[in-house]
Amino acid sequence: MIKKNRLFTPGPTPILPAAQSVMAAYGAHHRTAEFRTLFKQVLADVKDFIGTKNDVLVLTSSGTGFMEAAVSNLTSAGDRVLVLTAGKFGERWVALAKAFGCAVETVSAPYGETFSIDEIRSKLTPDVRCVYVQATESSTGARHDVEAIAKLVRGVNDIIFVVDAITGLGTTHLDVDAWGIDVIIGGSQKALMIPPGLAYGSVSERAWQRMETTKSPRFYFDLRKERKSAAKAETASTPATALFAAMASAFDYVRQMGDGNLVSGRKALIENAELCAAMTRAGVEALGLKLFATAAPAAALTAVRGPSGIDSTTICKRFREQFGAIVANGNAELKGQLFRIAHIGYYDYLDTIGVLGALEHVISETTGRSVEFGSAVSAAQKVYSEATSKVAVGAP
């Protein structure tokens, strides 16, 4: 049978066809009126997509570049920072803050779980300068309660609150300004449905003020320099111009999802991810599989424990070889323990039903156990049908 290549990974995610053709055709020089017009539009759209009145920036780098900027621009060596970590991306904050000489305090939770709010409260001492967290921890499939954490942080002194929402933006509701998130970060290869290479984010007035006094070294990721250039609709060095064109096209698509309104489109994109995730959870549970993040599963992706005795590497391999579907294994030491199916961005009903149908075969063949074909698919269909019953065709 034909096997179409399909990404079910939590980044990179499937590419929007319209963005792909725009990108292939784009050849403008970056110091021209043509690019400036595009850049201005992209910045305005990033604001609506994030949902903020704060300044926004788009950097030519992967998401980690903006994460690094959120450390190098906002800290000085020796600063006490608090990292909330419950997975490989939380650990990235720890490593980054250490690389810049910060005194790193952590609140951690076991992989798959989320934080104790009381423990965070007890660690928010007045000397903490910055708090770093993920909105959704893509290595475990857990969603963290950014609103509750923000409430605590905002209650203490002048702490800078930084959220890695690289898989959170476009999959979970985040009220950046109302909650007081100082820096929030997204990446192009996640909910924006375009290739890797751009990181975007917003920066609050409090964070800009902090940058006036911090001393960590920075050059390429000097956010103040980028802000000055952005005010002239330029970037400090050569941007990934074709990716900017792709990004504009992705925002147009999201706007269409919201009947011409980008903010509504973002909400529709989040609801889409939530529904695909709910369908997937129901499907995997119908097969007797266990979710990796049980208490607070993210809509960005669903992490699933392999059936007992089966290494998840075997499952990912089977998906790839039999169906051309790329399902993500666990990262680093989580490899073998779980597999991850993404719902970020350009996924629809048929993708979700298809991957669950394939999962039935994969489980049947890797375990040798008899699987009732259709059980995962049917559980997902029930979720879909209930969620959409209000608009069901033929309803009285």
Ligand SMILES: *Cc1c(COP(=O)(O)O)cnc(C)c1O
């Ligand atoms: C993908 C991802 C990153 C890393 O982004 P890169 O673009 O690979 O640098 C960071 N945090 C989270 C939560 C992610 O999902």
